[in-house]
Amino acid sequence: MAPGKNEPVRVETIVVPDPGPGEAVVKVQACGVCHTDLHYKQGGINDDFPFLLGHEAAGVVESVGPDVTDVAPGDFVILNWRAVCGKCRACRRGRPWYCFDTHNATQKMTLADGTELSAALGIGAFAEKTLVAAGQCTKVDPSVSPAVAGLLGCGVMAGIGAALNTGEVGRGDTVAVIGCGGVGDAAVVGSRLAGAARIIAVDIDDRKLETARAMGATHTVNSRDTDPVAAVRELTGGFGADVVIEAVGRPETYHQAFYARDLAGTVVLVGVPTPEMKLELPLLDVFGRGGALKSSWYGDCLPSRDFPMLVDLHQQGRIDLGAFVTETIGLDDVEKAFARMHEGDVLRSVVVL
Template sequence: MAQHVRGVVAKSKGAPVTVETIVIPDPGPGEAVVKIEACGVCHTDLSYREGGINDEFPFLLGHEAAGRVESIGEGVVDLEVGDYVVLNWRAVCGVCRACKKGKPQYCFDTHNAKQPMTLEDGTELSPALGIGAFVEKTLVAAGQCTKVNPEAPAKVAGLLGCGVMAGLGAAVNTGQVGRGDSIAVIGCGGVGDAAIAGAKLAGATTIIAVDTDPKKLEWAQEFGANHTVNPKEEDTVEAIRSYTDGNGADVVIDAVGHPETYKQAFYARDLAGTVVLVGVPYPDMMSPEIPLIDYFGRGGALKSAWYGDCLPSRDFPMYVDLYLQGTFPLDKFVTEETTLDGVEAAFDKMHKGEVLRSVVIF
């Protein structure tokens, strides 16, 4: 029998979100219903509200979530009712060309639940990143449920579902930061700070944080940055070079996703260094004008991080365990706890740079 629950919906571009009654169908083949315990407020949700992702309104927002499996559909064999899970938005197919090559983290045919969730009048909802977790219960593909150690509180474990994993993975998986490396991170919100924390975990010795907000630079230092750069006060490229013996960083991560910050990242890396784009550009943004000879002459690699190139079944449990061991500071990302009714206010605080992560607690 379908269930009626409360959830946060963006009905039109730029309009304040509202809390609505959401109809959740029973899980069909390969699906699961998850009772949400906590969900982080990510900038991607704000981008959905602002029409920066697509125009498939209305959206059921929320995606950085952890909770308990309440029911499963036919054919689900790797989940049980009661399992404690972090939701992911890339359920791998297992049969596409990437999966067959043994690289499921690049799966080209990821999937979500087949059945729609709706408003009471039958209007179908577009769940953010195929999840939709600012809601008491949600319907997802069973492969979107990643089991983790239940000793980790949902308010921290759920953050691995998007922003933290995107930044952490951009440094460790995509950028392949290693012991003794130097790294610069441009943009020190939740994703950028996760990249900094990941670089520290991987053994980087020179970690440079770049942001125009002094408060964010302070947060970056708490996660492991040992140098800070404010572009309002000094040239970003020259400052990064000054902290790397004049050479540039081994890895530069653009966690903003803007043509100007990408250009800075390109020129702030060492010869044969790596640039990783993890900040999501708006669709109308164009590549910066860089002479083709500079691409050739500087060598190295220019990469984009897809979900931090993570494999949820491998990475989520590992980083939850590292958190429980006191090695990875997931709890530092949580600035405040709020409710479904506080999501619009949380968006405003995030836009103003007042919080690192607000988390909706159920």
């Protein structure tokens, strides 16, 4: 639980209500420590403290409320933070991954004294149990490791989806990925899965670049020492990449992505900016380069379609989701995991309960 802005997280007793209509209680088995959790702790998303952090989670449905039919007690599920409504204008047009009315549980979890908790991304899974909307539960093959499956709940899905769904990387394409943390490395994996011919990983940390190469990058660029736009152009015959995926969420790296793409190429923003950030680009350059500038919401995924598919690919050995798990930890170690995240020496710490 994060009690206030930039305050250390701590373990508290929480009260989880019985599920009401459309809700489910899930016994959490594993939950990744995501940078978004750190954003919440730092007040970078909103100031609705205290927060119950954790959202990259997998576990077993313990109980469901009235009228819930899609999941049942005993189902092994990955939790997602975009439970589609099926009724909004996006859903009615057959584009549920853009759902404009995603929802969470109606009831609130609380501290023992009755203080209401704000669940991170409507999940709050750094806990033995959590209350979610039933639509946030996606059934997958129960033989997969919970520590691996949970990562599809946010960062890994966001990166793979940025390549496959938003960027629509195709066979033979050239791809540049700027920022090689968990999301960026997942974009590398997604680009490789799509059949990209050349995948250029860009970061300022050689350790992260080594990991990106192990994930499938064909070339690496340390942008601390080298102009990344020039480097990407040199590696693509002077043209720039067909798809550039920006996994940092900063104006400087977005500029790099914009100018590192080919004419009529695609830029995908999947890195999460903070509210005060501003972007300035010459409008003539936006017009003159054509192509597409896209933002990727959760990798534009549809959990019911994409989570089972990616688990199956992992089980077949076609992608290695386990490579994203650097360490497994206990609930008491989340604050240390945030510190390690700052130091850049973990891809994902995963809380195992």
